[in-house]
Amino acid sequence: MHVTPSYDEIVRAPKALLHDHLDGGLRPATIVELAAEIGHELPATEPEALGRWFVEAADSGSLERYLETFAHTVAVMQTAPALRRVARECALDLAADGVVYAEVRYAPEQHLTAGLTLPQVVEAVLEGFAEGSAAAAERGTPIRIGTLLTAMRHAARSMEIAELSTAYRDAGVVGFDIAGAEAGYPPTRHLDAFEYLKRENFHFTIHAGEAFGLPSIWQALQWCGADRLGHGVRIVDDIDPHTRTLGRLAGYVRDKRIPLELCPSSNVQTGAATSIAEHPIGLLRDLRFRVTLNTDNRLMSGTSMSREMALLVDAFGWGWPELQWLTVNAMKSAFIPFDERLALINEVIKPAYAKLL
Ligand SMILES: [Zn+2]
Numbered sequence: 001m002h003v004t005p006s007y008d009e010i011v012r013a014p015k016a017l018l019h020d021h022l023d024g025g026l027r028p029a030t031i032v033e034l035a036a037e038i039g040h041e042l043p044a045t046e047p048e049a050l051g052r053w054f055v056e057a058a059d060s061g062s063l064e065r066y067l068e069t070f071a072h073t074v075a076v077m078q079t080a081p082a083l084r085r086v087a088r089e090c091a092l093d094l095a096a097d098g099v100v101y102a103e104v105r106y107a108p109e110q111h112l113t114a115g116l117t118l119p120q121v122v123e124a125v126l127e128g129f130a131e132g133s134a135a136a137a138e139r140g141t142p143i144r145i146g147t148l149l150t151a152m153r154h155a156a157r158s159m160e161i162a163e164l165s166t167a168y169r170d171a172g173v174v175g176f177d178i179a180g181a182e183a184g185y186p187p188t189r190h191l192d193a194f195e196y197l198k199r200e201n202f203h204f205t206i207h208a209g210e211a212f213g214l215p216s217i218w219q220a221l222q223w224c225g226a227d228r229l230g231h232g233v234r235i236v237d238d239i240d241p242h243t244r245t246l247g248r249l250a251g252y253v254r255d256k257r258i259p260l261e262l263c264p265s266s267n268v269q270t271g272a273a274t275s276i277a278e279h280p281i282g283l284l285r286d287l288r289f290r291v292t293l294n295t296d297n298r299l300m301s302g303t304s305m306s307r308e309m310a311l312l313v314d315a316f317g318w319g320w321p322e323l324q325w326l327t328v329n330a331m332k333s334a335f336i337p338f339d340e341r342l343a344l345i346n347e348v349i350k351p352a353y354a355k356l357l
Pocket residue numbers: 019021179207230296
């Protein structure tokens with residue numbers, strides 16, 4: 001029997017999220033308040049209108065307008081109290097949406113303009129996640145959050161950020177990431193950072209195969225040694241659409257169970273996919289790639305994990321088996337230790353879906 005999950009049921013079902021940007025998920029009302037405190041000018045000062053502005057700017061197809069959205073969020077995240085608040089609210093919002101495990105990423109180097117040091121940035125965010133997680137547990141919606149520290153592709157601080165990541169590995173930082181424009185900034189520019197992380201037995205993911213195609217994915221995996229692919233959606237360019245035959249790179253990604261951090265709504269906004277219905281996630285699921293579902297930037301996409309799931313239920317007729325599969329895939333691919341992943345799968349996720357299936 002096929003049961004169509006309702007939106008409310010999806011919210012209550014446990015979910016796992018691996019790709020969510022801290023500076024892409026602020027509450028509009030918080031941006032308004034923090035901007036007023038520091039005298040930062042916003043395109044709208046009423047929270048609802050501001051929220052709409054973010055989605056419209058990200059929808060516009062203009063890279064300039066898309067980047068402008070982050071200029072506003074990053075501008076209000078330059079002090080320890082502001083970072084702590086944004087992180088606390090992030091934990092609360094994800095937990096209220098039924099997310100039980102999340103890896104949230106941000107680039108510490110973008111939060112130094114008011115004089116914070118890199119360690120002060122990391123500590124403020126970790127404190128905010130701890131406060132938010134504690135409050136969420138009290139509300140009966142426990143969440144575990146792991147932090148990923150991001151280095152920017154176009155900058156030259158990746159080694160410093162890699163060292164920062166391992167310095168805080170026992171305090172909640174579980175991985176490292178490289179983000180920013182793919183074209184012209186290959187991940188191989190940061191090889192020393194990746195080699196350092198491998199020597200330290202640390203985990204990392206790389207934004208690759210979003211706007212840019214297969215060479216970017218190939219470099220991330222075969223030169224840099226990424227554990228996961230941030231997006232990786234263009235791997236479909238190595239799959240014959242008619243015969244579904246895999247090329248060598250797509251075959252490698254599937255054989256090695258390389259997790260794909262797919263973000264459907266974000267991909268549609270940036271043009272990496274034409275629509276949700278035509279998003280490659282359907283094909284990649286059919287071919288049993290290690291597919292995970294993610295939000296990327298909840299504010300800019302006006303989305304949540306539940307909304308992303310609901311969109312797939314509508315577009316592909318997916319039911320609980322597929323939603324559980326996505327959730328277990330994400331947990332299997334998380335950067336926390338194996339025994340802790342297994343505990344979440346066996347004690348939280350599977351029992352909850354067993355009641356829904
Ligand atoms: Zn991203």
